[in-house]
Amino acid sequence: MSMPFYVAPEQQMKDRADYARKGIARGRSVVVLHYADGILFVAENRSQALHKVSEIYDRIGFAAVGRYNEFENLRTAGIRYADLRGYSYDRTDVTGRGLANAYAQLLGTIFSSGGEKPYEVEIVVAELGAESDQDQIYRLTYDGSVNDEEGFAVMGGSAEAITEAIRGAFQPDLGLADAARLAVRALTSDQGAGAPPRALDVDALEVAVLDRTRTLPRKFRRIRGDRLAELLGPSAAAAEQAIADETDQTEPPPAKPAPGSVRETDLADGTDTAAGPTTPAEPDQT
Template sequence: MAMQFYASPEQVQRDRSEYARKGIARGRSAVVLTYEGGILLVAENITTLRKISEIYDKIAFAAVGRYNEFEALRRGGVRMADMIGLSYDRRDVTARALANTYTQTLGAIFSETQKPYEVEICVAQVGASPEQDELYRITYDGSVMDEPGFMAMGGQSEAIANVLRERHDSAAELQVALALAAEALGSVGGENGQTRTLEAKQLEVAVLDRRRQGRAFRRIAGAALATLLGHEAVPNADLGDVDSAPPAPAEPKPTVSAASADTEGKAEKPDSEKGGKA
């Protein structure tokens, strides 16, 4: 009979943490920061797979790491938000409740399964003012942190966060905040430690617009993104829209069938004219 090797619980946890951190560090980074008009979410992304998405009216989701794992978390968050909004009230859906659920889910996966999730996520909720904005950072082991105005995830997040820490201003305009986010992401990953200049096609950008009624999430791409990266302002109406809008109202259904229309208004024949026996 083969002898099983013993590993202490502390060693198992350290091995899982190292495995998850290495997996996350291999991916490209993302940053989330507040500005005067809401919350800006920027991820370095050259694929068509989304790292940034809408969860609910005022709530967005950003993630780095293994795509299939954080996509499963995102879909679960959307289902939970929809269930709460339909069962109670749309105002009962909060980023704090979603962050608590993600914390429990990732904590259970990290402790009870052999392989932890290689993900790091952010749940952001825009408020009526920058002071009311909420940014929650949830790591692979279920730890959650309430970030003060900005955060960086994945890759060399500490170096990126240092750039944001020095120059972040919650009262900055959108083009200024986007320039800072792009500069912070480009401060790492270059050859021989050199900085990079990221173009519009290398970035995935979205905002939670605090001035917008209803769904605050807006994805910025194309000409609007290139203009903002050139430090020029873009009219609010041209920023972009949500990924998908509610379906258009259906055409009213007919209230009268075609069969009844043929005989409508015709008088009933007497029995004597039907050809039957008296």
């Protein structure tokens, strides 16, 4: 009878961490940062259907990089957690910290389990506070580690180069246009300081905000198309003012949900992707 093959626990954890990091490194980057009136999400994403940025609850947003089917499972699990807690207790009891703790336990359990592979994902849970100093950005890695980020967070294969590009120009009181331009400029300089920046057009970007000035309870909103082009272009100041001047009455009223049901996912197109589309073949198709 042959002896079973033995692998030291330290080596096993190292191999699992290397495996997860390689999968995440293949993903296109995401930037999440504070601006004067909320939290901005900017992702390099050429797909109009497979979102990397979504809403979880009234004031909570979600962003991810890595294998799409895995972070889509995490997103829908977060929505169920928020629905149940908000219905059982109160909507104000649904917090970004509680959601980050739930994700940390789930990711940590999967990473340390020998029965399944680790998730090749990195996620951000962002919560909009009543005041700017109450905003929270939590970044969670494949092994369940939680980091409370100050000001901004970057995920994806070129996170280090993008972080350096943002750090030199970031200020917490930036306007929406300036913050969006900074994030896009950092995404295009992901090859390092000596390399020329890449070109990223509007169709290659996914942009959303948690907007504190919005009067509706749900603060999540997507920015795309001509509005995004104006925000990033020469007329950015006028575009930002036009966005700020929009009244909530111009938006179609949402259908009245069943008690406790606020599971509205990709709000821009009104579709419910809670079950997730067919899993793409590549690790990160977004």
